[in-house]
Amino acid sequence: MKKICKNCKKDFEVRKEDLIFYDQIKVPPPLMCPDCRMQRRISFRNERTLYRRPCDKCGKNGISLYASGTLFPVYCHTCWWGDSWNPTSYGMKYDPARPFMGQFAELKNKVPRVRLLSINSINSEYENNSSENKNCYLIFAAENNEDCLYGRLVQHCKNSMDCAFLYDSELCYECVDTRKSFKCLYGERLQECVDTFFSFDMRNCQNCIFCVNGRNLRYQIYNRSCTKEEFKKKKAEIFKDYASIEKAKEEFNRLRSGALVKYAFATKCVNATGDYMYNCHDGARIFDVSNAKNCSYVADAEDPIDCQDVNNHYFKGERCYNVMGALQDTNCIGIIFSFYCNNVYYSDSCRNCSDCFGCVALNNKKYCILNKEYPKEEYEKIKNEITEEMKRIGIYGEYFPAELSPYPYNDTLAQEYFPMTEKEAKEKGFNWQTETSGTYGKETIKEENMPETAEEVNEEILKEILVCKDCKKNFRITKSELDFYKRMNIPPPRKDFECRHQDRMKKRNPRKLWHRACMCKKTNHPHHLDIECPSGCPNKFETSYRDDRPEMVYCEQCYQQEIS
Numbered sequence: 001m002k003k004i005c006k007n008c009k010k011d012f013e014v015r016k017e018d019l020i021f022y023d024q025i026k027v028p029p030p031l032m033c034p035d036c037r038m039q040r041r042i043s044f045r046n047e048r049t050l051y052r053r054p055c056d057k058c059g060k061n062g063i064s065l066y067a068s069g070t071l072f073p074v075y076c077h078t079c080w081w082g083d084s085w086n087p088t089s090y091g092m093k094y095d096p097a098r099p100f101m102g103q104f105a106e107l108k109n110k111v112p113r114v115r116l117l118s119i120n121s122i123n124s125e126y127e128n129n130s131s132e133n134k135n136c137y138l139i140f141a142a143e144n145n146e147d148c149l150y151g152r153l154v155q156h157c158k159n160s161m162d163c164a165f166l167y168d169s170e171l172c173y174e175c176v177d178t179r180k181s182f183k184c185l186y187g188e189r190l191q192e193c194v195d196t197f198f199s200f201d202m203r204n205c206q207n208c209i210f211c212v213n214g215r216n217l218r219y220q221i222y223n224r225s226c227t228k229e230e231f232k233k234k235k236a237e238i239f240k241d242y243a244s245i246e247k248a249k250e251e252f253n254r255l256r257s258g259a260l261v262k263y264a265f266a267t268k269c270v271n272a273t274g275d276y277m278y279n280c281h282d283g284a285r286i287f288d289v290s291n292a293k294n295c296s297y298v299a300d301a302e303d304p305i306d307c308q309d310v311n312n313h314y315f316k317g318e319r320c321y322n323v324m325g326a327l328q329d330t331n332c333i334g335i336i337f338s339f340y341c342n343n344v345y346y347s348d349s350c351r352n353c354s355d356c357f358g359c360v361a362l363n364n365k366k367y368c369i370l371n372k373e374y375p376k377e378e379y380e381k382i383k384n385e386i387t388e389e390m391k392r393i394g395i396y397g398e399y400f401p402a403e404l405s406p407y408p409y410n411d412t413l414a415q416e417y418f419p420m421t422e423k424e425a426k427e428k429g430f431n432w433q434t435e436t437s438g439t440y441g442k443e444t445i446k447e448e449n450m451p452e453t454a455e456e457v458n459e460e461i462l463k464e465i466l467v468c469k470d471c472k473k474n475f476r477i478t479k480s481e482l483d484f485y486k487r488m489n490i491p492p493p494r495k496d497f498e499c500r501h502q503d504r505m506k507k508r509n510p511r512k513l514w515h516r517a518c519m520c521k522k523t524n525h526p527h528h529l530d531i532e533c534p535s536g537c538p539n540k541f542e543t544s545y546r547d548d549r550p551e552m553v554y555c556e557q558c559y560q561q562e563i564s
């Protein structure tokens with residue numbers, strides 16, 4: 001079934017699998033296309049814009065996701081998790097004469113919210129959507145790390161800095177999509193690699209520089225064998241100073257664009273479209289997801305089952321729809337940050353709840369509507385009334401309206417995946433932040449006076465205010481950061497952490513798919529030897545490589561044939 005997106009006015013396809021799902025959870029088909037739906041959900045996620053503000057209960061200053069001046073109070077962890085306040089005291093009686101969404105907005109603007117989503121971390125005040133970290137600084141969506149700085153999606157890592165999508169690794173710097181690696185710098189798609197630099201798509205490799213598509217390599221430069229001495233010499237040459245590292249980055253970009261790539265960064269996936277997938281079965285448009293079964297339009301998730309339109313969904317969520325931020329939820333629709341909930345609808349920040357509708361920040365509650373408790377029968381009756389009202393005006397099943405996000409659009413994950421200008425965002429009903437945090441023009445050291453080598457740097461740099469060469473924002477270097485540069489023998493960066501993060505995110509493919517054909521023209525691949533295909537491999541696929549990308553994009557079979 002074809003529909004026209006209410007938001008971007010483009011056509012989109014509602015698949016027959018989608019219709020079965022909508023039927024099962026009793027919602028009408030969506031009004032917006034998958035991209036606009038994803039954009040809406042992640043506009044409710046501020047992952048990395050932090051502000052300093054006091055707790056509205058105890059007055060203690062701290063770091064928060066919310067700038068001062070929110071309509072709702074923001075509490076520090078101690079106050080929020082403590083029992084000195086009761087979210088049901090904000091309960092409102094549903095008024096059938098007024099639209100439900102307006103009443104929910106009213107409640108949302110009264111109930112306190114926690115200042116940061118950070119759980120059980122030690123000495124890691126500047127983190128968000130994170131847990132179990134120790135001595136970490138400015139890391140986001142990160143768990144179980146020690147001594148890690150400036151990262152997004154960093155899990156089970158130690159002593160690593162400026163990485164994104166880094167797992168089970170140590171002493172890595174500027175690595176993206178890397179697993180189980182040690183002492184790797186400037187790498188992408190490394191797995192089980194050691195001492196590997198400026199390399200792409202490598203598995204079980206050691207001591208490699210400027211290599212691509214490597215498997216089980218030892219001592220190689222440009223995918224050719226070298227002696228230990230040659231390796232040492234090349235490494236010293238590259239890491240000699242700032243300028244030669246910059247040159248090596250350019251050289252790496254050139255090499256990378258000539259690499260062979262598989263249509264999707266996918267392992268053990270069956271009947272699934274998307275990218276960055278592991279062990280996903282039966283679904284469409286799955287990005288950065290592992291172990292999904294029968295899920296579609298999903299991003300940043302682990303182990304979801306029978307879910308659609310969910311983001312940041314972890315611990316085996318089941319049958320959820322339109323959810324952003326969940327741990328082990330089942331049968332939930334229209335949810336923001338909800339943990340261990342069942343049958344919860346259109347709610348925000350609830351934990352351990354079941355059968356709730358339109359609630360905010362409840363813990364361990366049942367049969368609540370707008371934070372007010374009811375006997376079971378009455379709950380069901382009012383819930384049906386609200387559902388009918390929402391269906392009548394055509395919003396049941398849809399996510400929250402844009403203006404209900406407590407964050408400015410440019411502070412959210414949506415700006416990262418669906419960038420918009422202030423004008424565009426406002427036209428679409430999103431909030432916008434015009435004041436920037438941070439300062440400009442206060443630098444005490446100009447770019448041309450920055451140290452060229454790691455040896456030149458000493459603790460004096462900790463006193464300096466630096467300036468980002470891209471956005472001109474001022475930034476500083478921390479002590480643990482300096483120690484890392486010294487240890488790894490690299491000069492300090494000339495961009496602030498946000499611009500460095502943006503550069504890394506640009507290395508990853510977009511969350512979009514194009515229909516393309518395998519580019520393989522080899523004449524020795526059994527699966528297209530004797531079929532009638534003089535122009536090469538006949539396989540077609542959905543890929544996140546647009547057709548103007550420089551890489552050679554192969555189907556699974558051809559890629560395996562060439563690289564294994």
Ligand SMILES: [Zn+2]
Binds near residue numbers: 009032037
């Ligand atoms: Zn759209």
Ligand SMILES: [Zn+2]
Binds near residue numbers: 079
């Ligand atoms: Zn407090």
Ligand SMILES: [Zn+2]
Binds near residue numbers: 469473495499500
């Ligand atoms: Zn910058």
Ligand SMILES: [Zn+2]
Binds near residue numbers: 519537538539554558
């Ligand atoms: Zn092929």
Ligand SMILES: [Zn+2]
Binds near residue numbers: 520521537558561
């Ligand atoms: Zn082939």
